[in-house]
Amino acid sequence: MADPMKIRANVVGDSTEVKVLMSHEMETGQRKDAQGKVIPAWFIQNVRVVHNDKVVLAAQWGPSVAKNPFLSFKFKGGAKGDKIRITWVDNHNDTRTDEATIA
Amino acid sequence: MPGMIRRIVAASAVVCVFAGVVADVFAQSTADEIAKYRDALQDGNPAELWEARGEEMWKTPRGPKHVAFASCDLGQGAGVVKGAYAQLPRYFADAGRVMDLETRLVWCMVNQQGYTHADATKTVFGNGSAKRSDLEALAAYVTSRSQGVKMNVPLDEPHVHDMYALGEKMFYYRGGTHDFACATCHGDDGKRIRLQDLPNLTKVEGAQKAYTTWPAYRVSQGELRTFQWRLNDCFRQQRFPELVFGSDASIALTAYLAGRANGAEYRGPAIKR
Amino acid sequence: MQRRNIVRTASGALLIAATAGGVLYGCASAPADRADGQRAEAMLKSSFKAHGQAxxxxxxxxxTQRLCSEYAGRALPQPVAERIEKANLATIRFPADGKLVGDWKSGEKIAQSGRGFQYSDDPTKPAGANCYACHQLSPQELSYGTIGPSLYQFGKRRGFTDETRRYAWQKIYNAQAFNACSNMPRFGHRHILTDAQIRDVVALLVDPASPVNR
Known part of the structure; x- marks a missing residue:
């Protein structure tokens, strides 16, 4: 079971600024272990951010994103007290969803 | 994008002016780019993921005795975390020993939560999701609660004072196949190994800057590393045998460097290359 | 107040070392100082564990290590420096065939490699000299350290002479023969590099065709 994300969401002017840390290995599939065996690829493939049932960000990621990714973005709208919900799915079909309140 | 173009123009101007010392200019611009990279890392430090896991662990009853860290005294009273790291290492009468944070956490796990020493120290340094270290997460949580607090290691306490003096001796101890001491790399101003700047730990400012930024998330390893790890890996590179986790030498060196950092604001867990 | 105490403890320890090295000053040390030194040594032994080759x-x-540790962080008295340099000069061996200069290309590879003698290193593989960790050498390599002086144009500046070649060999073999308590490892004396490897690193420094001298 993956660790929770660390989410911060703040109203800045007429937008909401969201900063998310995700706990994930993001293994590229290019590296080898000490025995010379390829370490299989394991990375987040899809990220979705929902605000009031509306998708405000959808992303497809690849193996070039660093371990323990940090994602920062803004979307128009959002008010203090609103909820945002973030979901990631990796190439093992493991998934994690966390929610945060906009401050 | 215009910023990028400006930077390229500026860089080529520099090369034209100082054509005679091209290598130095390149080295300088490399150092500048590394500095920019470090700045870019400051936002979104994954150390927070360790802090969150450590906080959860701190508050949850655990071990064979099902006891939470609420009964663990880090020097400021049972369960008190705020500001505790800024006053470590210190002498603990119940253990009869000067301890740093990591050693004290192990002591609480063994004496209060009922772990064996072997279990409590099974994974002191983590390696990926398959081999995670509880101690690193706990250390991240505890240290984060000293952010902004001035370092104040109790050097006037005789036991701590004694360890500080031993730590100073250790710092200058040359040995191994290569004759290296801590001071070989950390005894002078403005030096670097390859392109990595080396803090001069014999100066108060150097010790303050270095000590107050551990633990740190190491981007190159994707791991949060504690000061025990920092010492352990320095000795590996010194070609010494392996420094034992929580050993007296490790605590003496920590007391020496933490004590020299006294007066500086604690700023960890930080993020480093 | 506490600072003064610390200095006293440290200099007390220094006193012991000078006596242990005895020949120099032959002064007696107080029992408390000796106890302190023994405690430091015991602490050291109990704080490390063997790991692989280490x-x-x-x-x-x-x-040499003992004296350099004790005098670290302050000026080395002239007689101590002379004693260290004399003892280390006596360790230097020249190769039996008298050949001091090898292949600079192989020397460059040795200068680049930081492997060897760490417990994480494979002891069956040859060690590197890791020159670039501390010195500038070939100008093409921008990632060089500054703990030691720049060696760019080493041969060109000193002249491509027998004297330069002999000096380079000796300096790599045991730097403390010339500079007591130098930070530089004693590559020959401590068997970090083989004679053949030292030869190649000498070539990197003194061969007119080496990028160091271009």
Whole structure:
């Protein structure tokens, strides 16, 4: 079971600024272990951010994103007290969803 | 994008002016780019993921005795975390020993939560999701609660004072196949190994800057590393045998460097290359 | 107040070392100082564990290491420096065939490699000299350290002479023969590099065709 994300969401002017840390290995599939065996690829493939049932960000990621990714973005709208919900799915079909309140 | 173009123009101007010392200019611009990279890392430090896991662990009853860290005294009273790291290492009468944070956490796990020493120290340094270290997460949580607090290691306490003096001796101890001491790399101003700047730990400012930024998330390893790890890996590179986790030498060196950092604001867990 | 105490403890320890090295000053040390030194040594032994090739005997100091530790952080008295340099000069061996200069290309590879003698290193593989960690050499390599001086144009500046070649060999073999308590490892004396490897690193420094001298 993956660790929770660390989410911060703040109203800045007429937008909401969201900063998310995700706990994930993001293994590229290019590296080898000490025995010379390829370490299989394991990375987040899809990220979705929902605000009031509306998708405000959808992303497809690849193996070039660093371990323990940090994602920062803004979307128009959002008010203090609103909820945002973030979901990631990796190439093992493991998934994690966390929610945060906009401050 | 215009910023990028400006930077390229500026860089080529520099090369034209100082054509005679091209290598130095390149080295300088490399150092500048590394500095920019470090700045870019400051936002979104994954150390927070360790802090969150450590906080959860701190508050949850655990071990064979099902006891939470609420009964663990880090020097400021049972369960008190705020500001505790800024006053470590210190002498603990119940253990009869000067301890740093990591050693004290192990002591609480063994004496209060009922772990064996072997279990409590099974994974002191983590390696990926398959081999995670509880101690690193706990250390991240505890240290984060000293952010902004001035370092104040109790050097006037005789036991701590004694360890500080031993730590100073250790710092200058040359040995191994290569004759290296801590001071070989950390005894002078403005030096670097390859392109990595080396803090001069014999100066108060150097010790303050270095000590107050551990633990740190190491981007190159994707791991949060504690000061025990920092010492352990320095000795590996010194070609010494392996420094034992929580050993007296490790605590003496920590007391020496933490004590020299006294007066500086604690700023960890930080993020480093 | 506490600072003064610390200085006293440290200099007390220094006193012991000078006596242990005895020949120099032959002064007596107080029992408390000796106890302090023994405690420091006991602490050291109990604080490390053997790991692969890095065994506990690496903590044992030879006389040079001991004196350099004790005088670290302050000026080395002239007689001590002379004694260290004399003892280290006596360790230097020249190759039996008299050949001091090898292949600079292989020397460059040795200068680049930081592997060897760490417990994480494979002891069956040849060690590197890691020159670039501390010195500038070939100008093409921008990632060089500054703990030691720049060696760019080493041969060109000193002249491509027998004297330069002999000096380079000796300096790599045992730098403390010329500069007591130098930070530089004693590559020949401590068997870090083989004679053949030293030859190649000498070539990197003194061969007119080496990028160091271009």
């Amino acid at each position: 065994t506990l005997d690496r903590l044992d100091q030879d006389e």
